[in-house]
Amino acid sequence: MVKSPMVIVGAGLGGVRLAENLRNGGYDEEIILLGAEPHPPYDRPPLSKTVLTGDDERVDLKPAEFFDEAGVDLRTGTRVVAVDPSAHAVTVEGDGRTEQIEYGSLVLATGLVARTFPGTDGLVGVHVIRTFEDAVALRAEAASASRAVVIGAGFIGCEVTASLHKLDVPVTLIEPTPAPLSGPLGPRIGQMVTRLHVEAGVDLRVGVGVDEILTEDGRAVGVALSDGSRVDADLIVVGIGGYPDLGYLDGSGIEIADRSAGGGVACDGVGRTSAADVYALGDCANWHDVDGRPHRVEHWTHTVDHAAMVAAQLLGHAIPHQPVPYFWSDQYGLKFQMLGSPRSDDEVHLVDDDGRKFLAYYSREGLLTGVVGAGRVGKLMKARQFLLTPTPIATLLEG
Ligand SMILES: Cc1cc2nc3c(=O)[nH]c(=O)nc-3n(C[C@H](O)[C@H](O)[C@H](O)COP(=O)(O)OP(=O)(O)OC[C@H]3O[C@@H](n4cnc5c(N)ncnc54)[C@H](O)[C@@H]3O)c2cc1C
Incomplete structure (x- = not known):
């Protein structure tokens, strides 16, 4: 059952949907929503699509007045750095201050951070895309880029490729498997995706990896590939996935799922973690599926479904069944x-x-x-x- 105050860590899609579902379900006590980013909660799918192409600016998940009207105490720029389940408290840092906040119930919805290419932190010309700032920085550099290399043809790498193509930036897309998206969808559908990129004029290199990002005077100038070839480029986008950054749980005793099962915060089939009154949902959470298998999913609709299930669990309402998984992506x-x-x-x-x-x-x-x-x-x-x-x-x- 939900206990006050309800503290939600992570002011992204999952955190906001949970707060909204709790209010819609009749919970009228304190909700504190803690978000590390400086912005009000925004939607990530547009980042690699319309934000990158310049057709949209930040797409906020809720109008500014929502949080006041719903009585949700949104604290942006506030990062949780530690969780102490025995004291029912989290430690937060923000605005140069460190403080403790006690919780009745705690929900972890901290998403992912983008995986970077080893040794490239701070290197000019190399980008990832997870946050609004990432998308804006990439868009700014795309405006003057003569060639981009996108490393990794998963969903986000493919979308970034399509968006850069729309911006008239020539792109080389590099994927170690035999075809884009063949990892999740298999080689046959990978061929259908290949067709789209090739028709658009993308220089698609499959079956090769990137050995090294080449630099000159502190900026990226291209990549060296595992087949011995080299691609010159002044813009490099690393699209090799993300991972839950759970350092704030160190020492909390809250169980983390095995990497072989996708990692993330280990949960049962309704989001309960190994600690009393602590739940996790969305990209950072590893739930049991209907067959009892642990798995972690990084999809928008999945996060929305999690938020509905955790809210129902907390409110003592009937828990909606895990719906049919759904994912979309926009390309070309x-x-x-x-x-x-x-x-x-x-x-x-x-x-x-x-x-x-x-x-x-x-x-x-x-x-x-x-x-x-x-x-x-x-x-x-x-x-x-x-x-x-x-x-x-x-x-x-x-x-
Ligand atoms: C570029 C991009 C495109 C995408 N496109 C699609 C798509 O087309 N279709 C689809 O289905 N899905 C897509 N997704 C995935 C979808 O956006 C995610 O599944 C969804 O955002 C997950 O929501 P979340 O709340 O779990 O995490 P997030 O949206 O990542 O929110 C987590 C929040 O927690 C904050 N946080 C992290 N650590 C702390 C801490 N210690 N203290 C306080 N706050 C913290 C983070 O700063 C972040 O704001 C895309 C994702 C990206 C990055």
Whole structure:
């Protein structure tokens, strides 16, 4: 049950949604929302899309008046540096001061930090993209860049490539696996994504890694690849993922999940951590899925679902079922979407392909596991119903 004061660490998507759900669910005692960033909470997906292309500025998650009206004590620029579950207190730093805040219930929603390329901290011309400042800095440098190298063709690397292409910056995209997105989605769909980048004129190098970022006079001038080649570039974007930065939990005794299971704060299936009255949600949290397997997910909708489940748990309401996982990505004017839990080694059934847009079903042991599409929003969403219960793939392919 929720105990006052309710302290939420991390004023991002998960933290804000949790506060909102608690208020909507009738909780009327103190909520303190602690955020390390100087800004009011904002949305991250636009960073690699419309913020990078200059079509949007920061996209705030809530209008400024929301926090006062909802009675949420938002403290920006306030970083939690320690948690003491036995004292039910967190230590915060901000504004040059250190103080302790006691909690009744505590929720950790601290997201991720971007992984950097070793040895490049502070190197001019090298960027990651996780925060608004990251996106603005990248956008500013893109304005005068003659060539960009994007390291890593996961979702964010692919989006950054598409956005830089829109800004007329020539891009070399480097990916060690055989195709973009083939890690999460397998080689067949990787080929469909390859097609989009190549058609756009991106210099796609697959099956090679970056050995070194080359520098001259303290700035990046290119990369040396594992096949012995070199790409000259004055803008380098490192898109090699992120990790939960949980140093503030050192010494707290709160269990951290094994790296082989995705790392993050170890939780049960409703966000409870190993400490009484402490929960975790969103990108930083490793929950048990419906089959009891620990896993950590870095998707927007997943975070929103977590926030609804933790709020229900805290309020003693019926907990909504874990819904069908959903993810989207925007590249080259196409909406990529993924429903369910497809794995890269699932069987892939391409049921629609016009050379650019496509729809594919994924199956394992004869049952539908996921649906992936590009530019096929309506058809993909219609398939959602088949992921609610075990559905033989044969019935879909025949239908
Ligand atoms: C560039 C980019 C594009 C994306 N695009 C998509 C997309 O197209 N589709 C999709 O499904 N998902 C996308 N995502 C993922 C999605 O944005 C995340 O899943 C979501 O933001 C997770 O929310 P969160 O609340 O867990 O973490 P976050 O949004 O990261 O918020 C965590 C907050 O906690 C703060 N914090 C961290 N440590 C502390 C501390 N010790 N004390 C106080 N505050 C702290 C951080 O500063 C941050 O503000 C994208 C992410 C990025 C970075």
